[in-house]
Amino acid sequence: MNRITAFADRNRKEILRDPLSYIFCLAFPLAMLVVMTLVNSTIPKDSGMTVFRIDNLAVGIAVFGQTFVMLFTGLTVSKDRSGSFLVRMYATPMESSDFTLGYLLPMLAIALAQNLLIFAASFVVSLITGPAINPLGLLASLITLIPSAILYICIGLLFGTLFSEKAAPGLCSIIISLSSFVGGVWFDPDNAGGIMLTICRLLPFYYCTRSGRSAIRLDFGTDTWVIPLLIVVLCAAALAVLASVVFRSKMKADLS
């Protein structure tokens, strides 16, 4: 456990001391929260478009923020792999599970802190614009979004392990664009229907925002919360196993 906490602590410090991580993981999502709130104020009430209503927007922005944690996970892992830092670490008693957990845990803590701040800001915005978000709903959504954070972090870990320092961030950017679109961050797939909804339902991102949005409304129905959350949990677990297996096999290949 000592090795994992030592490595996790190192990774946490490396991320939190990089000013870019604050810009991408916090300032940008918060700016989007404000911008989209302003956009929402210009949308006619009778249009039926509720994706930017503060309760929906808060969850959308929280998931959007998690995608940047994915980006920084990919960056950190690929940077460590491309330099000789991991070579030094490979010559210590560190094992592959120490590395994967050492990357995952601090990123999860950062994602949780990020979502907490986004939800706090959303709560303040909701008090100004109305309708006020139920704090219990925020808490429920914060917890519901934990598997989603794991899912994104594992994608970052996977890309960082498989690809170079230059390729990994680029691929993560594709996932950021894809997931914010098909995940329903910027539009409502249920309202769109048709082929778009079908595509969204084939990917796990849609279920991240859907389960979070249900939780914030304290709607814990089977179709609206349980099943979407279950899908996210299963996908996160599968990606965690995959990322861990890939990291181990890459480490084995590096040491062969």
Added chain:
Amino acid sequence: MEMIETRNLTRKYGENTAVNNLSLTVGEGELFALLGVNGAGKTTTIRMLSCLSKPTSGEAFVDGHSCSTESREVKQVIGLSPQDTAVADHLTVRENLEFMAAVYGYSKAEVKQRTDRIMEEFHLGEVENQRAQTLSGGWKRKLSIAMALISDPKVLFLDEPTLGLDVLARRELWREIEKLKGKMTIVLTTHYMEEAEHLSDRIGIMISGQIAAVGTLQEILAKGGADNLEDAFVAIAEKEGIA
């Protein structure tokens, strides 16, 4: 007592043989320099001895443990300072040392005690709270070696420790390495003749993946029929048909 032993150690990358039938021993407390030009196989040898690469054939033992089948035991007794400094850029000097100590599983109190001791030994106090990314090349190398020493290894591998350093930083690092002599077994790779001459108890001249000559400085000079290491190196290389 032999601390390192290799028996016909060979490493191939496809058709290219990086290390070819290397057999050598390094005694306890000895500073052994692997001297050779770029691509001679020095780093590959260090990688195999520190369990970072598997030999294609042959065997390597560190402190009696096989590098192939007992890598966990080997990793407990070695310290490695790679060619690139390999420090955590955003961590301070103290944090880098504490991090490495924690990786070896020491208690919080022991981590602090070891960090304090190594910082004092390497005179790192003046840069204690400076982030590694802001350090000069010389300080980074010192930190890198200090990190490799935090676990009190029985064997220390220094891969080109002074590569790219200016003459003053190099001399400063030599002094630090000299202080370690006799306290542990050190294997140092270098392509600087004066470095091998100045620091080592024995020198192994590596040419095209093979040990062309091994012995004390005097023995190497006698073998090369020269009165300085550079001439001896060239003579031995020519004899091997390399130069």
